[in-house]
Amino acid sequence: MDMCRFTGPHDVEYKKVASAFHRIMTLAPSQPKCEEKLLLKEEQIQMLLDSLRFDQIDARQMTIKNAHAKTCKWLLGNSKYVDWLDATKLYEHHGFLWIKGKPGTGKSTLMKFALASARKVMKGKIIISFFFNARGGDLEKTTLGIYRSLLLQLLEQFPALQYVFNSLGLSTSSISIYHQWSIESLKILLEQAIQNLGGSCVICFIDALDECEEYQIRDMISFFDHIGELTVSTGIRFQVCFSSRHYPHITIRKGLDLVLEGQEGHSQDIIKYLNSELKIGHSKLAEQIRTEIQEKASGIFMWVVLVVGILKQEYDSGRMHALRRRLREIPSDLHELFHDILMRDSHNKDELVLCIQWILFTRQPLSPEQLYFAILSGVEPEALSRWDSDETPMDTIERFILSSSKGLAEITKSKSPKAQFIHESVKDFLIKENGLANIWPDLKSNFQGQSHERLKQCCLNYMGPTIYADLDFSKSHSKAIEEGAVAVRKSTVVAFPFLEYAVHNVLYHADVAEGCGISQANFVQRFPLADWIKIENLLEKHEIRRHSEKVSLLYILAEGNMSNLIRGYPSILSCLEVEEERYGPPLFAALATRSEEAVRTFVEAHTVNRSPRYWLHGFHNQHCQDNNSQHWFGRDFKFSKRRTVLSYLAELGDEVMFAVVLKTGQVEVNLKDKNGQTPLWWAAEKGHEVIVKLLLETGKVDIDLKDKCGRTPLWRAVEEGHEAVVKLLLATEK
Numbered sequence: 045m046d047m048c049r050f051t052g053p054h055d056v057e058y059k060k061v062a063s064a065f066h067r068i069m070t071l072a073p074s075q076p077k078c079e080e081k082l083l084l085k086e087e088q089i090q091m092l093l094d095s096l097r098f099d100q101i102d103a104r105q106m107t108i109k110n111a112h113a114k115t116c117k118w119l120l121g122n123s124k125y126v127d128w129l130d131a132t133k134l135y136e137h138h139g140f141l142w143i144k145g146k147p148g149t150g151k152s153t154l155m156k157f158a159l160a161s162a163r164k165v166m167k168g169k170i171i172i173s174f175f176f177n178a179r180g181g182d183l184e185k186t187t188l189g190i191y192r193s194l195l196l197q198l199l200e201q202f203p204a205l206q207y208v209f210n211s212l213g214l215s216t217s218s219i220s221i222y223h224q225w226s227i228e229s230l231k232i233l234l235e236q237a238i239q240n241l242g243g244s245c246v247i248c249f250i251d252a253l254d255e256c257e258e259y260q261i262r263d264m265i266s267f268f269d270h271i272g273e274l275t276v277s278t279g280i281r282f283q284v285c286f287s288s289r290h291y292p293h294i295t296i297r298k299g300l301d302l303v304l305e306g307q308e309g310h311s312q313d314i315i316k317y318l319n320s321e322l323k324i325g326h327s328k329l330a331e332q333i334r335t336e337i338q339e340k341a342s343g344i345f346m347w348v349v350l351v352v353g354i355l356k357q358e359y360d361s362g363r364m365h366a367l368r369r370r371l372r373e374i375p376s377d378l379h380e381l382f383h384d385i386l387m388r389d390s391h392n393k394d395e396l397v398l399c400i401q402w403i404l405f406t407r408q409p410l411s412p413e414q415l416y417f418a419i420l421s422g423v424e425p426e427a428l429s430r431w432d433s434d435e436t437p438m439d440t441i442e443r444f445i446l447s448s449s450k451g452l453a454e455i456t457k458s459k460s461p462k463a464q465f466i467h468e469s470v471k472d473f474l475i476k477e478n479g480l481a482n483i484w485p486d487l488k489s490n491f492q493g494q495s496h497e498r499l500k501q502c503c504l505n506y507m508g509p510t511i512y513a514d515l516d517f518s519k520s521h522s523k524a525i526e527e528g529a530v531a532v533r534k535s536t537v538v539a540f541p542f543l544e545y546a547v548h549n550v551l552y553h554a555d556v557a558e559g560c561g562i563s564q565a566n567f568v569q570r571f572p573l574a575d576w577i578k579i580e581n582l583l584e585k586h587e588i589r590r591h592s593e594k595v596s597l598l599y600i601l602a603e604g605n606m607s608n609l610i611r612g613y614p615s616i617l618s619c620l621e622v623e624e625e626r627y628g629p630p631l632f633a634a635l636a637t638r639s640e641e642a643v644r645t646f647v648e649a650h651t652v653n654r655s656p657r658y659w660l661h662g663f664h665n666q667h668c669q670d671n672n673s674q675h676w677f678g679r680d681f682k683f684s685k686r687r688t689v690l691s692y693l694a695e696l697g698d699e700v701m702f703a704v705v706l707k708t709g710q711v712e713v714n715l716k717d718k719n720g721q722t723p724l725w726w727a728a729e730k731g732h733e734v735i736v737k738l739l740l741e742t743g744k745v746d747i748d749l750k751d752k753c754g755r756t757p758l759w760r761a762v763e764e765g766h767e768a769v770v771k772l773l774l775a776t777e778k
Contacts, residue, residue, distance in 0.1 A: 088219045089206050095223040096196040100184055103458035104177035108156045114316050116157035118309025124302045138272035139283035140299030144290050147469040148346030148378050149304045151287040155251040162247050170246045172197040178255035179464035187260040191230035198237050205237045238282050245281035253288035269297050305343050314338055322352050324359050340376040346467055347378050379473040385450050398422045399448040401495040407549050409462035412455050416441045417542035421502040428510050430539040493560025496553045503550035506542050524587040547579050555606035573597050592624045599623055602630035605639030616649045628683030636677040650704045686718035694723035697732040713744050720751035728757035731766035
């Protein structure tokens with residue numbers, strides 16, 4: 045059957061219709077102007093400042109021990125440090141000094157000393173800093189975190205620069221303390237602020253660049269290089285002191301390098317530390333031991349600190365005669381020393397391994413009390429109960445963590461203390477140097493998978509019958525913001541410190557374990573979903589994020605981007621079934637939360653049984669390679685049962701997703717929503733040409749169906765000025 049109304053583009057009738065529609069499109073009203081961008085008010089600026097702030101923003105700096113008395117002072121007189129601060133030499137080094145040293149040499153302690161000294165001596169200057177922390181949360185170890193922190197410090201210390209926020213062009217309605225920052229917008233603001241410093245001087249200290257991903261640091265150094273060029277050419281004083289390991293080597297065009305190894309002042313610091321901290325008297329033997337320590341240390345301060353602790357234990361036991369022998373037994377290599385510490389005895393090996401697994405593979409850093417109960421959940425689950433802080437005070441918990449980790453873990457000194465390794469080199473030894481496998485061969489095979497399996501079980505244990513029976517569900521039907529529900533939630537988090545982490549991450553650890561090859565089929569089949577929902581709703585602060593009692597596990601997995609568990613889910617193809625949830629079907633939960641892997645897995649599930657020559661495979665492969673082609677609903681999306689799944693997808697414009705759903709044959713292409721709008725109507729309105737083609741190719745679409753206002757898809761395409769769609773529809777016969 046001929047689907048065209050006209051014989052061709054030269055048809056007189058076609059030309060008449062096309063001309064008429066061209067006039068309509070020309071006269072169609074243009075898009076309304078965006079909300080006027082006004083100068084921001086004081087309270088709006090404060091909201092943006094608050095949105096830059098984040099938990100643990102100063103945690104790493106606060107946790108670094110202060111320099112020992114009389115140490116580090118050599119830096120202030122070092123020729124390169126003096127030249128760095130000399131304004132007359134800015135053209136030579138562009139304001140950059142880079143302190144480099146081996147792991148454990150004390151770079152962070154030196155940087156903290158330099159920062160404190162600058163704040164004390166450089167009155168009138170703006171002093172800002174950031175200490176990267178690979179053991180911390182995401183913002184502590186990414187350039188997104190450093191840009192937020194530096195911009196916040198700069199604008200708070202120099203309020204006159206806060207007007208730079210106006211350049212964002214934000215509308216009043218889009219400003220909140222939850223503003224989502226991008227790296228590029230932060231760079232722009234930071235550059236603008238620095239360019240407008242005038243006669244002010246900024247001194248910046250950035251520690252541990254090696255504790256951030258290399259590609260991010262390379263981009264950051266390139267940015268600072270650019271800033272250095274700008275400031276020197278305009279006479280602005282912006283000086284930055286970096287510190288890092290020697291590797292990876294990253295080049296900055298102009299700058300000074302200060303290598304710690306071989307610095308006389310650094311060697312003298314070790315001598316001063318030994319004389320002060322290794323209190324074993326001043327006999328000839330004592331002096332010989334101090335000299336041997338210095339020689340074996342090779343400038344590694346961390347090694348010295350650990351060895352002093354070991355020898356002090358021997359001395360306190362009255363074993364002065366054994367000190368030299370013990371010192372000679374201690375390996376001179378830092379990683380070998382870690383091996384020695386972990387192998388010193390087999391006492392509480394299970395606690396030690398689990399403690400290491402938690403610190404290595406936790407989804408986010410744990411508080412001391414969370415780590416305490418996390419370990420207890422694995423080694424003594426029968427001892428789990430509500431936390432009594434009188435019976436188990438915080439100092440007891442900290443001693444437990446110190447003992448369980450054999451001194452290789454510490455608690456950060458911050459408003460919200462977290463447990464972490466004493467140094468990044470501990471993690472290097474355990475993972476990069478394969479230290480764990482060398483100590484415990486039974487952990488050699490798939491250590492990551494084994495660990496996540498164990499952590500999953502810890503979470504499951506903590507959610508078990510003992511804790512569940514002690515929870516207060518009396519306010520479970522109250523709104524999340526109601527006073528009673530808030531009070532119960534707060535008391536629950538205090539009484540059961542590990543519960544929130546366990547509930548929110550039990551599926552995460554299972555998903556990673558599955559991805560590492562440890563089957564979760566039995567776990568998924570037996571997962572206590574009903575109990576999980578009750579606890580999760582009890583702890584949820586936002587009413588809209590709560591789930592109904594009938595929510596499927598597939599929906600939860602989709603929302604959490606747990607693609608490995610989704611892939612093995614028995615009824616994965618039910619991802620289009622609408623549920624009584626905020627986002628409707630599981631597929632939409634994934635689209636709303638930007639769960640890319642989950643979305644990809646759902647698409648693959650619908651194409652896996654098709655022939656390799658099936659046209660959708662190529663379409664899908666191209667889609668997977670180009671993330672920019674993917675479309676998302678956004679967190680604020682709310683599914684309405686007055687609309688169809690297909691109409692939402694037609695409006696969204698994701699071509700692969702739409703094609704997949706269309707090819708299932710489970711959808712009615714002409715089904716109208718509450719306002720009489722069909723999927724074709726939505727695709728035409730949004731100008732989604734490919735989706736319009738896909739619908740027309742079914743041969744089942746009625747292109748003349750009108751909405752409640754009497755508008756056809758063609759009319760909407762004309763109104764919105766989508767010429768390509770107009771041509772498609774004009775060339776199609778009902």
